[in-house]
Amino acid sequence: MDITGFIIMFFIGLVGSFFSGLLGIGGAIINYPLLLYVPEWFHAGSFTAKEVSSISMFQVFFSSLAGILALRKQSKKEKPLMHKGLITNMGISILIGSLGGSISSKYLPSDTINIVYGVLAVIAVILMMIPSRGTREEAKLEAITFNPMIASVAALLVGIVSGIVGAGGSFILIPIMLTVLQIPTRVTVASSLAIVFISAIGGVSGKLIGGGIPVLPTVFTVIGSVLGAPIGTRVSRHMNVKYLRIGLAVLISATAIKIWWGIFAS
Numbered sequence: 001m002d003i004t005g006f007i008i009m010f011f012i013g014l015v016g017s018f019f020s021g022l023l024g025i026g027g028a029i030i031n032y033p034l035l036l037y038v039p040e041w042f043h044a045g046s047f048t049a050k051e052v053s054s055i056s057m058f059q060v061f062f063s064s065l066a067g068i069l070a071l072r073k074q075s076k077k078e079k080p081l082m083h084k085g086l087i088t089n090m091g092i093s094i095l096i097g098s099l100g101g102s103i104s105s106k107y108l109p110s111d112t113i114n115i116v117y118g119v120l121a122v123i124a125v126i127l128m129m130i131p132s133r134g135t136r137e138e139a140k141l142e143a144i145t146f147n148p149m150i151a152s153v154a155a156l157l158v159g160i161v162s163g164i165v166g167a168g169g170s171f172i173l174i175p176i177m178l179t180v181l182q183i184p185t186r187v188t189v190a191s192s193l194a195i196v197f198i199s200a201i202g203g204v205s206g207k208l209i210g211g212g213i214p215v216l217p218t219v220f221t222v223i224g225s226v227l228g229a230p231i232g233t234r235v236s237r238h239m240n241v242k243y244l245r246i247g248l249a250v251l252i253s254a255t256a257i258k259i260w261w262g263i264f265a266s
Contacts, residue, residue, distance in 0.1 A: 001045040001217060002044065004042065004044050005039055005042075005217070006217070006220045008039055008044050009217045009220040009224070010220045010221070010223055011224060012031060012034045012038060012221055012224065013031070013063070013220065013221035013223065013224025014224035014225070014228040015030060015031075015034070015224075015228065016028070016031035016034065016059060016228070017059065017225035017229040018229070018231055018232040019232060022232035022247070028059070028060050028165070028167030029170075029252055029255050030251060031055075032056050032165060032166070032255070032259075033255055033262075035052040035055055035056060035221075036262075037258075048110050049113040050105060051212065051213075051214050052166065053164070053165055054207045054212065054213045055166070055213075055214060055221055056165070056166035056167060057166040057167070057204055057207050058204060058207070058218050058221070058222055059218075059222055060167060060168040060196065060199075060200045060203070061168075061197070061201070061203070062222045062225050062226055063228065063229040064168055064193055064197035064200055064229075065197055066225065066226045066229035066230055067193050067230070067232070068193055070230040070234070071190055081186050081187050081189070081190035082187075082190045082191050083144055083183070083187055086146060086151065086177075086181075086183065086191050087191050087198075089152055090152065090154075090155035090173075090195050091198040092152075092198075093152045093159065094155040094159035094169060094195055094198060095159065095201060096202065097156040097157065097158065097160040097162075097199075098163035098169070098199040098200070098201075098202035098203045098206070099159075099163065099203070099205055099206050100159075101160040101163025101206070102163035102202065102203040102205070102206025102207055102209075103206040103209055103210055104163075105163065105164045105210065106211075106212070108164065111263070113165055114262065114263055116161055116164050116165055117167075118256065118259040118260045118263055120161055120162075120171070121171070121255050121259060122256050122260075123172060141187065144183060144187060146181040146182070146183065150181065151181055154181075155169075155173070155195070158199075162199060162203070163199075166207070167203075168196030168199045168200050168203070169196060169199050170192045170193075170196045171252055171255075173192055173196070174188055174189070174192050177191070177192060
């Protein structure tokens with residue numbers, strides 16, 4: 001890959017992580033198709049689904065970390081939005097699942113990885129269309145309750161499949177938190193960022209064990225990710241919760257269409 005390719009990787013990381021900070025996602029919902037198609041469109045190289053999975057997982061790790069640091073800084077001035085009980089419950093389960101899924105992806109064909117991603121995207125779109133109490137903007141953390149068993153099992157399953165495709169899992173995790181666990185939107189956005197970071201720890205560990213990581217393209221993607229996430233976090237403070245939810249649904253829908261188009265057209 002030449003310098004043009006590295007610049008493209010940088011901007012892919014920047015765009016994905018911006019939406020990570022803006023909507024509380026790990027960036028993979030955007031970066032997976034970008035990494036899969038954009039470099040090839042610009043004749044700057046191409047990556048297999050397994051390589052995309054590895055690059056995306058590292059991007060999720062660093063962009064989520066940057067987003068958390070920015071959110072912690074924001075919380076010093078405003079009321080905290082992270083629900084510690086929810087993060088602990090779902091974080092442990094998603095860590096285990098992500099590690100297992102990430103290691104197993106080494107043995108899966110590329111078409112299978114793309115199909116898993118496409119299925120997840122469709123499910124996420126459906127969940128985002130279901131009205132729920134998650135649209136509430138104001139709620140005290142201590143007053144928020146959830147079913148710990150459902151939260152734990154859901155996080156484990158999300159971790160497995162997200163580890164396979166190199167995602168933090170938030171593009172399916174957020175709809176579950178909103179519609180099934182009925183967590184308020186802003187608490188969901190903040191807490192999911194921490195849960196995704198925990199998931200990325202397991203995912204990155206699995207990718208390192210499996211090997212086959214394109215180092216330089218990953219480095220440039222990560223650099224872009226670190227710069228984009230804090231910007232997205234700042235912008236999110238000035239947006240209405242309703243538009244955050246709509247924006248997330250639109251992004252997932254666009255990705256689902258693109259991925260399935262690629263699967264059926266190949």
